[in-house]
Amino acid sequence: MLNFSRSRTQTRSARSLSLGGMDYTDPKKKHSIVGKIILAATLTAICIFMLKQSPSFSSPSVFSRHEAGVNHVLVTGGAGYIGSHASLRLLRDAYRVTIVDNLSRGNIGAINVLQELFPEPGRLQFIYADLGDPKAVNKLFSENAFDAVMHFAAVAYVGESTLDPLKYYHNITSNTLGVLEAMASHGVQTLIYSSTCATYGEPDKMPITEDTPQVPINPYGKAKKMAEDIILDFCKNSDMSVMILRYFNVIGSDPDGRLGEAPRPELREHGRISGACFDAARGITPGLQVKGTDYKTVDGTCVRDYIDVTDLVDAHVKALEKAKPGKVGIYNVGTGKGRSVKEFVEACKKATGVNVKVDYLSRRPGDYAEVYSDPTKIRLELNWTAKHTDLQKSLEVAWKWQKAHSNGYGPLGGVAS
Numbered sequence: 001m002l003n004f005s006r007s008r009t010q011t012r013s014a015r016s017l018s019l020g021g022m023d024y025t026d027p028k029k030k031h032s033i034v035g036k037i038i039l040a041a042t043l044t045a046i047c048i049f050m051l052k053q054s055p056s057f058s059s060p061s062v063f064s065r066h067e068a069g070v071n072h073v074l075v076t077g078g079a080g081y082i083g084s085h086a087s088l089r090l091l092r093d094a095y096r097v098t099i100v101d102n103l104s105r106g107n108i109g110a111i112n113v114l115q116e117l118f119p120e121p122g123r124l125q126f127i128y129a130d131l132g133d134p135k136a137v138n139k140l141f142s143e144n145a146f147d148a149v150m151h152f153a154a155v156a157y158v159g160e161s162t163l164d165p166l167k168y169y170h171n172i173t174s175n176t177l178g179v180l181e182a183m184a185s186h187g188v189q190t191l192i193y194s195s196t197c198a199t200y201g202e203p204d205k206m207p208i209t210e211d212t213p214q215v216p217i218n219p220y221g222k223a224k225k226m227a228e229d230i231i232l233d234f235c236k237n238s239d240m241s242v243m244i245l246r247y248f249n250v251i252g253s254d255p256d257g258r259l260g261e262a263p264r265p266e267l268r269e270h271g272r273i274s275g276a277c278f279d280a281a282r283g284i285t286p287g288l289q290v291k292g293t294d295y296k297t298v299d300g301t302c303v304r305d306y307i308d309v310t311d312l313v314d315a316h317v318k319a320l321e322k323a324k325p326g327k328v329g330i331y332n333v334g335t336g337k338g339r340s341v342k343e344f345v346e347a348c349k350k351a352t353g354v355n356v357k358v359d360y361l362s363r364r365p366g367d368y369a370e371v372y373s374d375p376t377k378i379r380l381e382l383n384w385t386a387k388h389t390d391l392q393k394s395l396e397v398a399w400k401w402q403k404a405h406s407n408g409y410g411p412l413g414g415v416a417s
């Protein structure tokens with residue numbers, strides 16, 4: 001369709017030009033000139049058609065060119081929970097965004113929301129591709145001019161990683177290597193990497209600083225640590241600007257209710273505590289299962305440092321702004337305050353207004369007792385602090401979206417229950 005309309009416009013404009021000049025030409029020459037012009041126009045049309053068929057021209061979009069004053073960020077995993085929120089923030093801050101995701105865990109619904117918010121050309125494009133496919137990754141980088149990459153795409157459940165470790169080494173470690181290779185061969189210098197406090201394992205001393213030894217105790221943490229190591233080794237001999245952000249436990253959603261967290265139902269059993277609490281509040285599950293009450297913590301349940309996704313994506317933008325060639329920055333992203341699972345459950349009951357039934361069970365393999373951050377470094381170096389994180393308020397915001405999207409982003413996703 002596009003090809004035809006393009007060549008037609010081209011031909012028409014060429015013809016009208018020649019007609020405009022015709023009155024003043026010698027009638028004898030007229031035939032040959034018109035013939036030449038028609039021939040030229042036809043050749044132009046054919047050339048345009050062929051160019052458009054060739055791979056380098058199949059995305060003749062602004063996304064394929066660097067533009068002064070425009071920062072083009074590739075967001076991998078942008079259909080997922082954190083990646084979609086990061087994309088929204090980047091778009092709002094006037095970045096140009098390309099999202100790549102293979103929707104194995106993310107939601108096309110989140111992409112649709114973003115596209116409706118930013119329909120102008122050159123703002124947002126979505127590319128469906130698998131980062132585990134080197135050809136697809138190479139094509140992605142060949143056809144687009146990125147200034148930076150925010151690499152969120154991953155599989156990200158501790159429990160699942162103990163059951164299916166290869167999936168984790170493949171989709172985290174190996175895929176990050178692939179992204180890095182593509183960045184190197186296409187001269188993309190800036191990387192913001194999603195890492196996790198799970199890379200620290202279970203340190204003796206709390207809070208966790210960036211210098212706390214990394215001794216991960218499950219395949220998820222190990223796969224992320226390996227990916228970090230690969231990135232750091234590569235940086236030693238390159239001009240890359242790298243920021244590694246080690247997130248603590250992410251909660252909340254867009255305060256304006258446009259995006260939310262909507263994991264696949266089949267992942268429910270591996271899911272995170274907020275999802276589990278909301279499912280119980282909605283009656284999808286009979287109650288909330290708290291696993292482990294005999295940890296050495298204030299009340300025996302696990303202690304975690306919860307960080308609101310709005311604060312988290314703010315850390316990403318600050319990291320991107322402060323990234324410098326040849327420099328690596330590693331930062332914990334947390335509040336510095338640990339909250340127990342029991343405290344969390346109480347906050348969730350208040351946020352949802354539902355007296356969720358709670359079952360206390362034995363420990364789950366791969367869990368650490370107590371994890372909270374020391375967020376000093378990121379405050380001093382990136383001027384970042386958690387401003388939106390308030391356990392109950394963050395959960396209220398997330399609950400509002402959950403209630404209004406009983407089916408996630410699915411077909412009936414917009415229908416309130």
Ligand SMILES: NC(=O)c1ccc[n+]([C@@H]2O[C@H](COP(=O)([O-])OP(=O)(O)OC[C@H]3O[C@@H](n4cnc5c(N)ncnc54)[C@H](O)[C@@H]3O)[C@@H](O)[C@H]2O)c1
Pocket residue numbers: 076077078079080081082083100101102103104105106107129130131132151152153154155156171175194195196197246247248249250251
């Ligand atoms: N949620 C948390 O509490 C938390 C904590 C620490 C770190 N992280 C990290 O943050 C990142 C994002 O996590 P999330 O919670 O948004 O997870 P998510 O599952 O919601 O999003 C991940 C996205 O990556 C996509 N993806 C996975 N494999 C892919 C592939 N091979 N090709 C293309 N796309 C692929 C999925 O489809 C999904 O949209 C992950 O790297 C995760 O390890 C999350």
Ligand SMILES: *[C@@H]1O[C@H](CO)[C@@H](O)[C@H](O)[C@H]1NC(C)=O
Pocket residue numbers: 102103104130131132171
């Ligand atoms: C997504 O990517 C993974 C590899 O990381 C692949 O195994 C899976 O089949 C892909 N899913 C889809 C829907 O393309």
Ligand SMILES: *[C@@H]1O[C@H](CO)[C@@H](O)[C@H](O)[C@H]1NC(C)=O
Pocket residue numbers: 104105155166167168170171
């Ligand atoms: C991850 O990798 C495994 C191969 O180990 C693959 O089967 C799976 O589909 C991949 N993707 C996801 C999202 O799990």
Ligand SMILES: *[C@@H]1O[C@H](CO)[C@@H](O)[C@H](O)[C@H]1NC(C)=O
Pocket residue numbers: 383
């Ligand atoms: C740090 O951030 C605050 C806003 O959160 C801002 O008012 C202040 O000017 C910033 N300081 C520096 C040095 O950039």
